Amino acid sequence: AQSVAQPEDQVNVAEGNPLTVKCTYSVSGNPYLFWYVQYPNRGLQFLLKYITGDNLVKGSYGFEAEFNKSQTSFHLKKPSALVSDSALYFCAVRFPTSGTYKYIFGTGTRLKVLA
């Protein structure tokens, strides 16, 4: 079955330290990969995507993500965390199926950046 896993419910990091939020996937074909962020009482906001090309993609607010095909992972990273980065982060995969495509989301990882 197609799936997306975010193995950590919560990640705590000190302000100024690098952060990593993990995502692995299991889908057939060549999926498109996305990261979204959700602030309290808001909808999800698009951060970045991997479609093809360079394995390191850069997105909004200084975030980047590394696509690793052999490990089927797409981890979100930031060199120096800010308190304002505290939010809920979702990894998502878009993949082809039965002549169309589907989106599935991970369960989300709550990032807490401590001052």
Add this chain to the structure above:
Amino acid sequence: KAGVTQTPRYLIKTRGQQVTLSCSPISGHRSVSWYQQTPGQGLQFLFEYFSETQRNKGNFPGRFSGRQFSNSRSEMNVSTLELGDSALYLCASSLNNLAGGTYEQYFGPGTRLTVT
């Protein structure tokens, strides 16, 4: 460009009633998807509409239905509400045209539905 708008933002209904939620996508976006977000189940895909046709459907009972109008606005209907339908319902739009597109989704703020 205006973002995705959803109305109403909050709704309280009782069991057995029905409810209609509305979503206006970003101008020019033809694909509209609906999701249910709950603390326990995360983000669950309900359905997607493209050019007034349902293109994808998640694993929800028939009480959940939707439609899309010619201006790409979409509505979602839930009949015979159950307590478990309490959730944040999110609408997302994307360009997603057949010739390519950027594929990322743009989400509205959601409608918080409480069923009592």
